Amino acid sequence: RKEVEQDPGPFNVPEGATVAFNCTYSNSASQSFFWYRQDCRKEPKLLMSVYSSGNEDGRFTAQLNRASQYISLLIRDSKLSDSATYLCVVTGGFKTIFGAGTRLFVKA
Amino acid sequence: SQTIHQWPATLVQPVGSPLSLECTVEGTSNPNLYWYRQAAGRGLQLLFYSVGIGQISSEVPQNLSASRPQDRQFILSSKKLLLSDSGFYLCAWSLYGVNTEAFFGQGTRLTVV
Numbered sequence: 001r002k003e004v005e006q007d008p009g010p011f012n013v014p015e016g017a018t019v020a021f022n023c024t025y026s027n028s029a030s031q032s033f034f035w036y037r038q039d040c041r042k043e044p045k046l047l048m049s050v051y052s053s054g055n056e057d058g059r060f061t062a063q064l065n066r067a068s069q070y071i072s073l074l075i076r077d078s079k080l081s082d083s084a085t086y087l088c089v090v091t092g093g094f095k096t097i098f099g100a101g102t103r104l105f106v107k108a
Numbered sequence: 109s110q111t112i113h114q115w116p117a118t119l120v121q122p123v124g125s126p127l128s129l130e131c132t133v134e135g136t137s138n139p140n141l142y143w144y145r146q147a148a149g150r151g152l153q154l155l156f157y158s159v160g161i162g163q164i165s166s167e168v169p170q171n172l173s174a175s176r177p178q179d180r181q182f183i184l185s186s187k188k189l190l191l192s193d194s195g196f197y198l199c200a201w202s203l204y205g206v207n208t209e210a211f212f213g214q215g216t217r218l219t220v221v
Contacts, residue, residue, distance in 0.1 A: 039175075041215055041217075042215075043213065044152070044198075045212070046209045049209065054161075087152065089210070091202070096140075096157075096200070096202055098152040098154070099151060100150060
């Protein structure tokens with residue numbers, strides 16, 4: 001089983017749609033959780049951290065469920081500029097593990 | 109502020125040739141350092157990570173190796189490249205602790221021909 005698993009997609013949604021991504025992780029001792037965004041042929045960049053209480057940043061909401069070992073990202077009112085690959089990231093001690101990413105295409 | 113430098117940005121190498129990619133971090137001490145590879149259309153694969161000088165952990169057995177000769181320098185090497193080594197190589201750093209994000213260099217796009 002992979003340490004971090006994501007649905008690869010792609011997710012094709014119209015502008016204005018709400019889209020949700022899920023990610024599961026295998027190590028129950030994992031400490032920190034993030035969502036990164038990667039544009040085509042570019043390095044990944046931090047989108048947001050994920051806290052146990054859940055957190056929101058504008059149109060983006062991230063949630064963590066430690067009991068079920070999954071994290072989620074919700075994007076509301078999708079924009080064309082949201083088209084990218086979204087990477088789930090889990091850290092524990094010395095290691096930072098990335099999921100394979102979920103591709104999102106937002107179309108007009 | 110912290111910055112990470114990775115070079116070269118692109119590289120075309122023949123099969124069987126050696127490889128050396130270098131990554132340096134500025135503005136922080138004792139960072140955790142990482143090498144990732146991303147094949148075309150695929151996710152990030154952790155290759156190596158290092159928690160200190162001379163300390164290297166390998167995640168995937170292959171013909172690549174890594175070294176950390178200085179606190180903020182991380183080098184990825186190969187003695188003989190294979191076609192399957194082609195990909196996008198990313199160096200990253202983070203601090204040890206809770207809620208520490210990873211910061212990436214701009215990556216090296218390697219094509220083995």
